[in-house]
Amino acid sequence: MVSELSTGARGVLPAPGPLRPLALATLLSRVGNGLLMTVSVLYFNRIVGLSIAQVGLGLTVAGLFGLLSAVPLGHLADRRGPRGLFVVLSLILCALSLVYLFVQNFWQFLVVSIVLTMIDRGAGAVRAALIAAITTGAGRVAARAYLRAVTNIGIMLGAAVGAFALHFDTGTAYRLMFVLDAVLSSVAALVVLAIPRVAPQPHDDGRPVWIALRDRGYLAVAALNAGMSIHFAVLDVAIPLWVVDHTDAPRWTVAVLLIINTVVVSLFQVRSSRGVADPTTAARATRTAGLLLLASMMLMAGATWGNAVTAVALLAVGAFVQVIGELLQSSGSFLLSFDVAPGHAQGQYQGVWNTSMSISTMVAPTVLALLPLGLGVPGWIILGVWFALVGVLFVPVVRWAERNRSTALLAT
Structure with a gap:
């Protein structure tokens, strides 16, 4: 290892x-x-x-x-x-x-x-x-x-x-x-x-098979993570239409924002993970990410006012703030998906985590169509408040999940 x-x-x-x-x-x-x-x-x-x-x-x-x-x-x-x-x-x-x-x-x-x-x-x-x-x-x-x-x-x-x-x-x-x-x-x-062969995990016949689906704490953390992960679709789904239809920014701004995101993730994802060492620090990092995403959504909304230069500046700063939040949220998600799960059933628990992420990917376009693209500036604010609230919930929910995990795994 x-x-x-x-x-x-x-x-x-x-x-x-x-x-x-x-x-x-x-x-x-x-x-x-x-x-x-x-x-x-x-x-x-x-x-x-x-x-x-x-x-x-x-x-x-x-x-x-x-x-x-x-x-x-x-x-x-x-x-x-x-x-x-x-x-x-x-x-x-x-x-x-x-x-x-x-x-x-x-x-x-x-x-x-x-x-x-x-x-x-x-x-x-x-x-x-x-x-x-x-x-x-x-x-x-x-x-x-x-x-x-x-x-x-x-x-x-x-x-x-x-x-x-x-x-x-x-x-x-x-x-x-x-x-x-x-x-x-x-x-x-x-x-x-x-990669060296990994030994299978023995199964205790006295334990329920689908323990991940019975672990309410893990399911709650995965659900919160899915709700936060809607932000991954903002640059792909919402920003292109927002830039073209609601701001004076030139169309090439869309490409610039994508480049900012991709370059920052490629260069700094590893560095951003160094302070995330346990579920507590992971939850706090995600809480900070939610607040940064709120700020980012406000900046995106503000791009609808002002001239082209102002719009480009606000969108670029908004994209940078968002990617910093993305780095923190991703690092927290990486740790929580593993450490809130028991070691003998990582595959099953990762299946639950991946399923929650798939659901997030499926619902994100609809959420973005209804909120920022449908309501405009108020929709961006609602979306940002959602990210902040979900982020704040991570700390108590992760604490509860850890405290109750043993009971959940032994439940029949």
């Missing part, structure tokens, strides 16, 4: 150990993710002939089915060991992504999307269980922070390569991106085999 995130001689790679191959695998797979994020919707629309509404409906339905898989597959990781299961699921995902190339109508797209999303959500829980198995203490938070920075870098690289396919705008160019994603993800899966 690694107890802390130490770096290699160049200060970029983690020290030799299980985290290094996992970081390389993460980079390779996220480059592939960036490729598909850039081209997949256009491929299904322009090449396959599906409407944007059909693509959106298919992905939404697949997302609903995806909620069913994380907990069972996470539990299977506890029973069988996460490393081998993660490799198998990753290779299955590679094969399924290539099946997309044979899709010719909406129903085929829907079936493939459902199966792929269910396995993908489950693989996420298994991956988190693997991280829990190869790290310990504050090293888990540092490892997750490092991997998140690697994720951002990988997606940026993938998006840059995917831009070439967009330039050519041909079926061959788009299909090549799917193949390249499958190759990179397959190599990434095999790299994970360099």
